[in-house]
Amino acid sequence: DTAVSQTPKYLVTQMGNDKSIKCEQNLGHDTMYWYKQDSKKFLKIMFSYNNKELIINETVPNRFSPKSPDKAHLNLHINSLELGDSAVYFCASSRLSPGLAGGASYEQYFGPGTRLTVT
Amino acid sequence: GENVEQHPSTLSVQEGDSAVIKCTYSDSASNYFPWYKQELGKRPQLIIDIRSNVGEKKDQRIAVTLNKTAKHFSLHITETQPEDSAVYFCAASTGANSKLTFGKGITLSVRP
Numbered sequence: 002d003t004a005v006s007q008t009p010k011y012l013v014t015q016m017g018n019d020k021s022i023k024c025e026q027n028l029g030h031d032t033m034y035w036y037k038q039d040s041k042k043f044l045k046i047m048f049s050y051n052n053k054e055l056i057i058n059e060t061v062p063n064r065f066s067p068k069s070p071d072k073a074h075l076n077l078h079i080n081s082l083e084l085g086d087s088a089v090y091f092c093a094s095s096r097l098s099p100g101l102a103g104g105a106s107y108e109q110y111f112g113p114g115t116r117l118t119v120t
Numbered sequence: 121g122e123n124v125e126q127h128p129s130t131l132s133v134q135e136g137d138s139a140v141i142k143c144t145y146s147d148s149a150s151n152y153f154p155w156y157k158q159e160l161g162k163r164p165q166l167i168i169d170i171r172s173n174v175g176e177k178k179d180q181r182i183a184v185t186l187n188k189t190a191k192h193f194s195l196h197i198t199e200t201q202p203e204d205s206a207v208y209f210c211a212a213s214t215g216a217n218s219k220l221t222f223g224k225g226i227t228l229s230v231r232p
Contacts, residue, residue, distance in 0.1 A: 032218050041224070042158075042225045044164065044209060044222040044225070045222070046220065046221075049217060049218065049219065051218075056218075057217050057219055106151075106152040106213040106215050107218075108154065109154075109166070111163040111164050111165070112163060113162075113163050114163055
């Protein structure tokens with residue numbers, strides 16, 4: 002069984018369009034993430050949700066809007082796509098419950114990635 | 121915020137030799153240090169991790185060492201094989217909000 006799945010695997014679209022990427026995990030984790038990996042392979046956190054609550058929101062254009070309908074799903078909607086949005090987007094999940102100081106981090110399980118190409 | 125740096129950016133070794141990849145971090149509150157391997161076109165996958173209460177951890181041909189005073193940690197791969205060729209990412213976390221800060225990655229090439 003696939004632990005973390007993403008759809009679609011490839012997404013080719015034109016500038017100005019709106020698109021969504023879906024992510025699902027069946028590991029029972031309570032925390033999910035979106036990362037962007039650019040052409041230089043740099044992995045950068047975009048957002049994180051814990052039990053449907055946004056807990057990390059890095060400096061990301063507000064054209065990007067995550068949504069978590071339940072703790073097993075985290076979707077990413079992108080409005081008005083730009084050339085610079087072309088990248089691989091990875092979803093991930095972990096069993097961390099954050100919050101108070103002294104919280105612990107655990108292994109993050111990544112999805113297969115969605116390669117977004119904006120033309 | 122946390123800043124993680126990896127050196128070198130590329131590394132080429134002969135099959136059977138050892139490879140060492142070093143990372144430094146800036147936030148002394150960081151307490152979790154994982155290493156991820158990403159093969160070409162694949163997802164990053166955890167290969168080993170270490171917490172700040174431990175100085176060294178081994179798993180078969182892979183080991184990680186941590187020096188909290190100097191704020192650096194290293195990945196050691198012994199008896200390298202061609203299938204070890206990949207991009208390796210180090211990361212650090214304070215545990216707050218489970219955020220991982222990744223280094224920029226190093227491309228390891230193992231020559232047969």
